[in-house]
Amino acid sequence: MAPVTELTVGQVAARSGVAVSALHFYEARGLIRSHRTSGNQRRYGRDVLRRVAIIRIAQEVGISLAEIGAALQSLPEGRTPTREDWNLLSTAWRDGLDQKISQLKKLRDGLTDCIGCGCMSIDKCPLRNKGDRLAREGTGARRLLVER
Amino acid sequence: MAPVTELTVGQVAARSGVAVSALHFYEARGLIRSHRTSGNQRRYGRDVLRRVAIIRIAQEVGISLAEIGAALQSLPEGRTPTREDWNLLSTAWRDGLDQKISQLKKLRDGLTDCIGCGCMSIDKCPLRNKGDRLAREGTGARRLLVER
DNA sequence: TTACAAGCTCAACTTAACTTGAGGTCAAGC
């Protein structure tokens, strides 16, 4: 028996745990692809499941859809991403995570030092005014909104 | 000579490094307070500087304005927050930061384990589908949008 | 007293990442 290769949006949604509307959205953003049946309905290849999985993980790591899209562009057209592809992406993303963690640690240590101090001087307090972006990084919408 | 107690919005903006529009916004959200001159202009007490400082630090820690507002509500009315007040808030926030850091670490370790694995099975991959909210926490807008 | 900077209000716009809704089509079972 021939393997069921094609998936409908509903099936992809169910298997990936992502809403149908989100899948439409990803497709509009160019993160995933589909072809259409004669009746204009979407059909997805199996590779879409892995792509969606990658998208969600990357999002949890704090990477924006735009960045994820750019990374996915680097993958060969319409092919199921291989282990090697995933290797490259996840390594890069892990490094980003590492950075984010160390920034948060700095912030925490700063907070710890300042507990009991209460100075909060704009000029003197080590927590303030030292041009650090720290936790601001990678917070999605907030980033663009907070930066001027 | 009597100390200059009152500050205009512009002065607060300059001293706190926050835009005038943001101060208006914080006031509309109830995070800070002012009284008005006969000509309807805002005047701030000195305590506003410390409040704004607290607000910005908390934001860097990834706390939403809504949460910050709630925390500030617990401070005595219109009084300059004391060292003790700051102590309580910063300790709580640092604990939150600690949690966030450890969640990110878990994510990173998961990523590391998965590098070279490439399985990404929804059922089996340790990175997926285990009900962890991880980095999603405290990402402002995304939180409400992503949770259904 | 007259500029002109600084303030005021209020509405609308911005970004990311989706969701919701309206109005219409497709497909599969009975």
Add this chain to the structure above:
DNA sequence: GCTTGACCTCAAGTTAAGTTGAGCTTGTAA
């Protein structure tokens, strides 16, 4: 053949945290 659930498109709404702009008022320095 008909009902029903799954799809489709496209526009508009949502949230957070502000920013921008228009139109009008205050305050202050020369």
